Amino acid sequence: xxxxxxxxxxxxxxxxxxxxxxxxxxxxxxxxxxxxxxxxxxxxxxxxxxxxxxxxxxxxxxxxxxxxxxxxxxxxxxxxxxxxxxxxxxxxxxxxxxxxxxxxxxxxxxxxxxx
Amino acid sequence: xxxxxxxxxxxxxxxxxxxxxxxxxxxxxxxxxxxxxxxxxxxxxxxxxxxxxxxxxxxxxxxxxxxxxxxxxxxxxxxxxxxxxxxxxxxxxxxxxxxxxxxxxxxxxxxx
Numbered sequence: 235x236x237x238x239x240x241x242x243x244x245x246x247x248x249x250x251x252x253x254x255x256x257x258x259x260x261x262x263x264x265x266x267x268x269x270x271x272x273x274x275x276x277x278x279x280x281x282x283x284x285x286x287x288x289x290x291x292x293x294x295x296x297x298x299x300x301x302x303x304x305x306x307x308x309x310x311x312x313x314x315x316x317x318x319x320x321x322x323x324x325x326x327x328x329x330x331x332x333x334x335x336x337x338x339x340x341x342x343x344x345x346x347x348x349x
Numbered sequence: 350x351x352x353x354x355x356x357x358x359x360x361x362x363x364x365x366x367x368x369x370x371x372x373x374x375x376x377x378x379x380x381x382x383x384x385x386x387x388x389x390x391x392x393x394x395x396x397x398x399x400x401x402x403x404x405x406x407x408x409x410x411x412x413x414x415x416x417x418x419x420x421x422x423x424x425x426x427x428x429x430x431x432x433x434x435x436x437x438x439x440x441x442x443x444x445x446x447x448x449x450x451x452x453x454x455x456x457x458x459x460x461x
Contacts, residue, residue, distance in 0.1 A: 265447060271392075276451060276452070276453040276454060277451040277454075279448060279449070282448070289447065290447075290448065337396055337399070338396075338449055340393065342391075342392070342393055343393075
């Protein structure tokens, strides 16, 4: 299995631009998670999906952030407009099931720098 | 609310020594799962070990073991015979329902 695939791996963009991060979960996994990692705040859960449906988006920082999962094999996290404080590593992760404690597998992350 | 606390921001030990990383958590649930993840400089998140709260036996994976104290809500990670490749950030995490929450991490340096 190829694992969780994220793109782009690195992105540098100017403030005010739209940023779209992409994720392909492991085939057969019903849960998909988006995390953000910064030095100050550590790893924060932004939103997660079950069977393509958003279940909890309470971690999404503000209206500039949105996430979609149009099908079982693809999800996007969009920031519009981007700001320098959005600079972080964004991780996508997936698991076969959620509450049963199955392992959550992480992608390699998307490094975002907003200048 | 679910919280995970790692009180040691950074630690250094000599190669081949044993090191223990601390973690405490707060939950009102009786059934939950606990994890330790390793994040090397590559930033990849790697599962080290997991513990199911209803199991009293401490989980072990080769050189890695945990000391799970349910009443004290403590979940420490012991690394035996530490190796240079163990140098990384280590995150303690708690899973309840479908949400996994991470602590702030402990940066571990293994010195040659």
